[in-house]
Amino acid sequence: PDKDYWYIPGLWHGNPPMAAVNIGYSQKVVELKQCVLDHFTERNASTVTQFIRNFTNLWNAVKHENFIFSFRNCLEVDAYNDLSVKYSDLEWELRKMVYDFVDKAQKRIETEEKNPENLLAVLRNELLEVMETTKAEVIKTLEDWFSAQNKKAHLIQDYKDQFKMNIDILCNKLEEESHKQLKKTVQRQEGRKKLHDIKTKYNKLIEDKVNLLVQSLRQKTKDQDESELHQAFETMWAEAILSLEIYQPKVANIQLDMETSLRENMKARASILNKKLPEKSLDDWGKLEFEINERHIAVRSLSDRAWRYVHNIYKESKKETDVLKCCLKEPRKQAEILITKSKNEMKTIIQQEMDYDPKYCKTFLRHVDKILDCEFPTFSFTEKFRTYFKLHICGIGIQKFQEIHDSFRQKNDPLQSFEADKKFYKQIFVNLYNQKDQSQSCAKLYLDSYIKPAMIANLNQKLGRAIVDYIKSTQNAEEFKSRRNLQVGIMLDLKKKNLFDDYYQYIDNTHKFEKDWVEEQVLRYCENSEQEATLLHNLAMDILEPAVHSIQKAIRDIDTHKELTAWTFLTEFRKAMEGIIVLPQDKFTNQDIVRNAPCFVDELKDLANGFKNDLSNTIKGWNVRSKVSELPVAPWKLLYDMLSGCGEQCPYCGVLCDCTDHNHEMHSANYHLPEGLRGYRWSFWKSLVTNSCSDTSYIALRLYREQDPWLKSQLSISHTWV
Template identity: 25%
Template sequence: MKEKLSKYYKRKDRRVNLIEKYKTDFFNSINSLTNEIKQSACTKLDCVLELKIGLKKAQDIQKEYRGEIEERVMKLLSDCKDSKLSDNQLKQEFEKMWTQATETVPPLKERDIPACVLNQLRKHFSNRNVNEKLQNIELREIGKDQFKTRSDSFMEKVQYWWKGDLQHFADSVIQTSKQFVLEKTKTNGDYHESFTRDLLEKIDESLKQNVTRYKPNTQFEVDLKLHICGIAAREFLKMHRRFMSGNDPRIQLEKYKTQYFSDFLDLYEKKDHCQRKATDFIRCCIRPAVEEYINRSLGIHIVDEIVTSSASAEYSSRSYFQYNIQKELLQKEDFENFVKYTCNYEIYVKNWIFQHIQQKMSEDKTLCRLKNENLLVIVERIKKATEQASKGKNGVPLPDTKESITQLINNMRKYLIKDISISVEAEKTTLFQIQSTCHTFTKSLIKSLSELKEQLQEEFSNSEDIIETLNRLPNKPQDELFKRVFGCGQQCPFCKVPCEAGGKEHEQHHAAVHRPQGLGMVRYIDTEKLVETLCTTDVHSEREFSNTDTKEEWHPYKDYRVYYPDWHIPPDSTIQASDYWKFVLVQYNDRFAQEYKAKPADVPEAWRRITKEQALKGLKDAFNIK
C-alpha cells in the first residue's frame, strides 16, 4: 500500500497536488491499519492456540476410550459369533458393553473463570497501588445489583460552567461493556484472557475521553471496573461451561454409539456396509468442516453483498453514513433514539447496522443464497479433491484394496488443506473396521457428498434464523461495517460529537456538524439549565472555558488548541450546518432536560423558527450531499 501510494504521488497528474496536504494522513492510516492487523492476528492466534490446547486434552481422553471401545466391540463380536442371537439380544449385549467401557470416562476440568478475570484485573491495576482493594473479593457476587456512585465528592463543581452526571456516565460505560461481553460470548469458542484485557482497555478509552467532564477518581474507576468484571465473569463462565459441555469426551463418544452398534451388527451379520460408512464419514468428518467453511466465508460475503448492493452508498464513507443515520433520526421523530444516539453512540450505531444487515439478508432470501453459493464452492472442491485423491502420484488409480482407503483420505487432506480441516479422530472412528475396497468407497463417498449438498440446501431454505447465524459467525459482518463508519472513537472535548476521520492515526480530529452542548448532558452549575451554545460558535467568541485540562483556570475558547491541538473545530458564528441540532434541541428541550435531570436550555428565539426542512438542508450542506 505504501509503495502504491508513493507511486501515486510521483505522478505528473495535475490533480495530485490538490491532495498533497493529505499525504501524511494517508501514510499514517496505512501504519495504523498495519498495527491493527498485526495486533488482531496475534490475538486470534493466541486464542486459537489456547483453544487447541484445551481441545487436545478432550481429544486425548476420547482417543484413549475410543481404543478401549473398539477392543471391546471386537471381543464382543468374537464372544457372540458362534451364538445365534436376535437383534434385540445383540443390542442388550452391546448396551452392557458400552456402559462398562464408558463409565470411567473422566469429565474435563472446569477452569475458575472468575478467578482468571480477577487476576487480569489485578494485573491491570498492578502499578496503581490499589491491589489491597482487590483482595478477598468474590467476583461471582459482584455486579448483581445496580451500580451506584459513592458520592459527589469525585466531581468538582465549577461555577458558571457545566457539570456532568457521573451516574449517567457509569451507566453508559456499563451498557457498552455488556454489549462487548455479549458479542464475545455469543460465539461457540472458549474464554480467553484477551477478552478481559480488551474489555478493560475499552473502559479505559471511555474514562480517558470523559475525564474532563466527569473527573472520576481512582476509587470510582476501581468500583466501576470491579462491577463490570463481575458481570463479565459470570457471562464468561457460562461461555466456558457451554464449551466444556460441547467438547466433553463422554458426550463426544456418545455421538458415535449408534455407529459402533451398526458396525457391530454389520460385522456380526457379515453385511456390506460401504455406503453406510461413506455416509457416516460425510456426516461426521465432512459436514462439520463444510459448515465451518461456510460460516468462515459467510461474514465476508455478507459485507461484500451489502457494500455492492443498493445500500452501498450508506457505507461508502463515514460522512455519508453520519448524514444518513441523522436524516433517519429526524424523519422518525423518536426522542428515545435521539437520546441513544447522543449518549450511547457506539451501541446505537452497532444496533443500527445489525438491524440493517438483518433487513438486507431477509430480502429475497439473500442469506440463503449466500450460504448456497459458499456450499456449492466447497462441495465442488471436495468432489474434485476426492477424484484427485483416488489417484497416485502418476495419475494411476490407487490399488483397489481396503488399505488404500487410508491413503485416499490422507490425499484428500492434502488437497483440501487450504479450505477445510478433516478431524483425524472422527475419521478413525467412522472408518473403524471398514471392509470395503477403495474404488467402491470412493464412489459411495461422492454419492454421499451429493446427498449432503441437497440436505444442507434444504436446511438453508427451511431455516432462516438470521440473528442466530450472524451471532455465531467468526467474522461478524456487523463489526466489519462498524469499523468502516465509526471513525477513531474520539469525541469533541466540548459537545462530545464523534470524530469522523478514519483510522486511529490522523493529525486532526474533526466533525462536520457540532451540537449544542446541552445535548451531551452539559448544564450550567448555577442555573442547572442545559447549555445551549455550540462549540463552533464559542471558538469564534470571547467566551472562556474551565475544566481539569486547564487546571480549573479560565481559558479563551478561541485558543482551545492550546489544550486540544489535535482537534479542528471550525470557528463560525453563523454556521447553518448545526440547524439540525438546533432544531432537535428546540423540539425536545423539555424532554432532554427531564432525561438529564436538568432545566430546559434558554434557546435563542431565532432557533424556534428553524423548520424541519431547514434542519435537513443544513445537514445536507454540512455533509456536501447533493
C-alpha cells in the same frame, strides 16, 4: 496566487441605514466575477447545475462574509470526499487480502499434525511477503488516482502523504492482528491434538472390545435377536467406559483468580477490599445493579456551598431529591458507557474454542484501568467509584469466564464425546455381527457427521466478510462508501422517519445509534429477496458451490481401482481438501468397519452429487436475523469499524470525531451540534443556547444545564479538539 485570495471591502461607509454605499465593494465584486468567468473559460466546461451551484456558494460567501465556505473550499471538500471513498475501497481490498490469507493459514494449521509452532513462523514470513506486495499495489493505485486526469486531485495534493501514512499504519495493524489470530489458532490446535490423542487411544480400545464381542457372539450356536444384541452391547459399553482412565479437564477456581488479581491491582485500596469482599463475594457483586451516589463523583466547577447543600439534603432525607438526580444523571450515563466498554474488552480477551486462562483476569483489569482513565469536562470519578466499579465489573467477568470454562470442559470431556459416539459404535457392532455391508451407512455418516459440519463451519467463517464485500461493491449502498456518506445517510433516514425518539437517541448516544443503524441496514440487505431467495442465501451458496465442486472432483480423482482401503481413501481425500475445509480423522480407524472401499466411494460420490441441494435446503431454513447475529465475524461491526472515527466525543455537544486517520492527534468534526441540545442555557435569560460549541469555545459564557443546575461556568473545550 493573487487571484486565489480576494479582499471584499464592507458594503457601507459608516453605520446604516444612512451611511453611503462603499464604491470599492462593487468594484471588487465585479473584478471577482470577471476573474471567475475567466477561470471557467480556461477549464473544461461544467454543467449548468454545477455552474449555478458554484456561483451560489460564492455569492453566499461574499454576502455573509463567511469565507470558510468559499468557492475553492467547496470543491476541496468534494475532492476530499472522493479521495475518502477511494481510500475506503482500497482499505477494504487490503483487508480482504489479509482475511483470505489468514483464513487459509488457519486451515493449514488445523490440518498440521506434527508441529504447528514451526508452521507459524513460515506463515508469518509468507504474510509479510504478501502484505508488502499488496501494499505496493494499493499505494500505486493511490498514486494513479492523483496523477490521472482528475479535475479535483490538485486541490488535495497536501493529503497524499497523509493517506500513504494511513496505509502504512493500517498494514502494521493488520499484520499484528493477523499474527495474534494465527498464534491463537496454534494454541487451539495444540489443545485439540491432546484431546485427539486421548480419543484415538480410547477409540482403539473400544473398537477392540466391539470386535471381541462380535467374535464371542458368533461362537454361540444360537443366533442373537435384536434385544439380545442390545443388551450385550450395553453391558460391554458400561464395562468399557469404566475400564478407561478418562482424562478430565482441570476445574479452575475463577473467583479466587479474579480476587487475587484484583487485590494485586488495588494494593492502595486493600482496606476497602478487606471490608467489602467478606460482605459479598465478587460473583455476587457482579449480579447487583451498579448504583452511583454523590460520593462517587467530584464536580470541578461547583462551589463548595452548592455541593454541601445537595449533600446535606441527601443526608437528611435519606433519599434522592430531584436536584440530586439531575446532578447524577450525566455520571450515571457515563458509568453505563464504561460498563459497556469493559464488557466489550472482555469479549476481545476471550479466545474462541479455548479454555479459561488465569492471565485473563490480570489482562482484563489492565484494560479496565485504561477505560477508567477517561476525563469528563464537568466532573470526575472518585477513587471510591473506581473501587466499586471494579468490584462490579470483576463480578461480571467471573460469570463470563466461568461460562467459557464450563463450555470448554463440556466440549472437551472425552466421556461425553464417547457417549455422543455410542450410537455410531452400536450400529457398527450390529452390522459386523450380521455381516452386512456398511458402505452405504458409513458413507452417509461420513457426509453428515464430517463433511457437512466442516462446510457449514467454513461458510460461517466467510459469510460475514462476503456480506461486507457485497455492500461495499453495490451501487445502492452509497451511505457505506465513506464516513461523510454514512452521516448523510443517517440524517436522511432520520428526516424520513421524523420520530422524536430517534432524534433523541441519536443526540444522546451517537456512537450506539450509528452502530445500531448500520446493523439494521445490514440485516435489511441480507433479507432482500433476489431470484426467489434472500441475499443471505445467495451469498452463502456462492461460497459453498466452489467447495462442493472441489469435493466432487476430489472423490472422482482419487483412484479407487488400486488396493485402497476406506481409511486410505479418506486420508487422501482429507489431504485433497486442505485449504478448503478441515476434516477430522478420529473415526473409521477400524479396518473392519468398511471392507468394500470401492462401494463406499461410489456411495459417497452419489451422495455428494445431491449435496448442493441438501445444503441449499438447510440454508433456506435459516432465520436471517438470527443467523447473521451468530456469525463469528459480525458484518456490521467490520463495516462500522471502517467508517467510524476514533470514537472520541466532543466534551460539550457530544458529536463523534470524524477523523478516520489512524494517527491523528487532534480530534475534529465537520459539524458541531447546538449546545442547547445537550441542555445548556444562557445563565441570564434562561433560553437554550443555539450556538455550537465551536462558536462559543473562545468566549467565557455563564451557562448552566437544566439537569445540572450546579454548573456555573463552561470549561474551555479540550485542547485535543479543533
